[in-house]
Amino acid sequence: MNKDQIASRMQHISPFYVMDLLAQAKQLEAQGHEVIHLEVGEPDFPTPDAIKTAAIQAIEQGKTKYTGATGLPELKDKIAGYYQQRLKACVDSKNIIITPGASGALQLALSVLVNSNQSVLMADPGYPCNRHFVRLLDACAHSIPVEANTRYQLTHRLIEQHWQENTAAVLIASPSNPTGTLIDQGEMTKIIEVVKKKKGILLVDEIYQGLVYDQQEFSAAALSSEAFVINSFSKFFSMTGWRLGWLVVPDAFIDTVDRLAQNLFLAPPTISQYAALSAFEESTLNVLDAQRDELNKRRKFLLNGLTELGFGISVKPGGAFYIYADVSKFTDDSFKFCNDLLHQSHVAITPGIDFGDHQANRYVRFAYTQNLEKLQLALDRISDFLTLYKHQP
Ligand SMILES: Cc1ncc(COP(=O)(O)O)c(C=O)c1O
Numbered sequence: 001m002n003k004d005q006i007a008s009r010m011q012h013i014s015p016f017y018v019m020d021l022l023a024q025a026k027q028l029e030a031q032g033h034e035v036i037h038l039e040v041g042e043p044d045f046p047t048p049d050a051i052k053t054a055a056i057q058a059i060e061q062g063k064t065k066y067t068g069a070t071g072l073p074e075l076k077d078k079i080a081g082y083y084q085q086r087l088k089a090c091v092d093s094k095n096i097i098i099t100p101g102a103s104g105a106l107q108l109a110l111s112v113l114v115n116s117n118q119s120v121l122m123a124d125p126g127y128p129c130n131r132h133f134v135r136l137l138d139a140c141a142h143s144i145p146v147e148a149n150t151r152y153q154l155t156h157r158l159i160e161q162h163w164q165e166n167t168a169a170v171l172i173a174s175p176s177n178p179t180g181t182l183i184d185q186g187e188m189t190k191i192i193e194v195v196k197k198k199k200g201i202l203l204v205d206e207i208y209q210g211l212v213y214d215q216q217e218f219s220a221a222a223l224s225s226e227a228f229v230i231n232s233f234s235k236f237f238s239m240t241g242w243r244l245g246w247l248v249v250p251d252a253f254i255d256t257v258d259r260l261a262q263n264l265f266l267a268p269p270t271i272s273q274y275a276a277l278s279a280f281e282e283s284t285l286n287v288l289d290a291q292r293d294e295l296n297k298r299r300k301f302l303l304n305g306l307t308e309l310g311f312g313i314s315v316k317p318g319g320a321f322y323i324y325a326d327v328s329k330f331t332d333d334s335f336k337f338c339n340d341l342l343h344q345s346h347v348a349i350t351p352g353i354d355f356g357d358h359q360a361n362r363y364v365r366f367a368y369t370q371n372l373e374k375l376q377l378a379l380d381r382i383s384d385f386l387t388l389y390k391h392q393p
Contacts, residue, residue: 012135018350025348036378039348042240043369048287050278058274069262071098072273078280089222097247098268102207102232105247109228114139118168124356127177145358148314152179156190173205178355178365179324180317192224202227208320210236213296226250242272298368305379323366345381
């Protein structure tokens with residue numbers, strides 16, 4: 001056996017650089033150091049009790065067989081009700097496909113929509129797996145550099161400007177990872193119009209839906225019945241490890257998506273689906289809303305603290321749990337900066353290089369996934385680190 005036997009497409013699948021940092025952080029912890037983890041994209045909150053109890057009951061009642069390939073009808077109904085009540089969006093249960101996480105939803109949608117000679121427009125910086133999903137289809141991820149002037153988001157103008165003959169689709173995320181920025185309703189409407197005019201497909205990743213601060217949130221599903229909308233139980237619902245998400249699919253594609261879901265996944269995880277049924281109870285939603293309010297406090301706290309320390313944050317994040325900060329005042333190598341910060345001060349953050357190429361050396365991502373006390377400790381450590389760092393060659 002040798003490495004020549006690995007398919008050539010794997011050359012284009014890069015690892016997460018932050019995994020390297022995580023491994024080093026684990027080593028430091030094994031040596032007895034306390035590392036503050038602001039690198040990982042999952043909050044410290046546990047899954048709410050009602051969801052855990054429902055999972056235990058499902059196991060005890062023997063609900064451990066496959067479900068249908070597109071998921072439990074009663075879970076689809078709950079999700080449809082959630083769209084109606086919380087987001088004023090009319091989504092029919094038949095258009096909802098339950099998937100193994102948003103990851104499964106993205107893979108499913110892109111596989112159904114993109115041919116090998118086609119491309120998908122996406123923002124750089126953006127969620128790194130997207131370009132890999134596209135490359136697995138031997139298609140092309142067409143990354144468009146975005147900056148603070150568009151809140152690090154694609155706009156209808158950028159989409160129009162970069163659209164090519166082989167463009168099949170546009171993939172946007174609001175709120176975004178790594179920037180936490182949103183696309184407002186007016187701009188989303190224009191994006192929907194432009195993609196329609198180009199006869200393309202719009203995919204909107206709403207995995208951070210529910211984690212939107214100080215403003216009214218909306219779903220693209222309320223504005224268009226032709227968009228593919230991706231969501232997940234991972235983030236707002238605090239269920240990262242349960243591997244459950246969903247995809248809202250336009251009428252014309254339901255049968256095809258169902259056919260591929262059967263082949264790719266057989267079914268989404270059964271126990272997780274039964275557990276997720278109780279995620280929509282009012283008492284559970286109250287717990288989740290309180291977690292969102294706590295994240296908002298952390299957002300404000302860390303934004304103030306980092307700004308005072310001299311990090312460049314020209315666009316305030318309005319959602320998710322990330323702050324994308326410019327470190328060019330301190331370094332021209334954000335990866336080295338993250339490494340040094342970890343080793344010298346035991347604070348772990350993610351380098352920009354994990355999210356694309358555009359100005360990747362200039363940015364880092366902070367995830368405010370730890371409590372206020374830990375965030376204060378992290379700020380103190382970063383402050384000490386910067387005092388010395390400025391004097392380093
Ligand atoms: C923007 C975005 N989309 C999709 C995912 C995948 O999430 P999951 O598969 O856990 O639902 C993530 C995970 O961090 C993400 O940030």
